[in-house]
Amino acid sequence: MIGKTRFHRFPDVGFILRPDVWGHGFAKEALRAVLERAFAVHRLPQATADVDPRNDASLGLLEGLGFRRVGYRENSWLIGGEYCDSVDLTLDAVAWI
Numbered sequence: 001m002i003g004k005t006r007f008h009r010f011p012d013v014g015f016i017l018r019p020d021v022w023g024h025g026f027a028k029e030a031l032r033a034v035l036e037r038a039f040a041v042h043r044l045p046q047a048t049a050d051v052d053p054r055n056d057a058s059l060g061l062l063e064g065l066g067f068r069r070v071g072y073r074e075n076s077w078l079i080g081g082e083y084c085d086s087v088d089l090t091l092d093a094v095a096w097i
Helices: 026-040 056-064
Strands: 003-009 012-017 046-051 068-079 082-092
Touching: 003 026, 012 026, 026 046, 026 056, 046 056, 056 082
Parallel strands: 012 046
Antiparallel strands: 003 012, 046 082, 068 082
């Protein structure tokens, strides 16, 4: 297994991959499939995501799929003893089509 992409809870989508496969398009391919199913089968009106603002690759991936930035939260996650901020993003189903 190289990673996973899923909706943790509708409408929040997430993804994680092993570092040795970053940059090969796997996350984009997986996200496309998950989003397509969410919008077509589950009739989800919108998908959301939040990303550490230091993670340029993930921000670029999501924005390349049509997500747009809608907010910024400070100290939103405690990871490894460090508080991290979040960029909030959204993708409307009508924009996906």
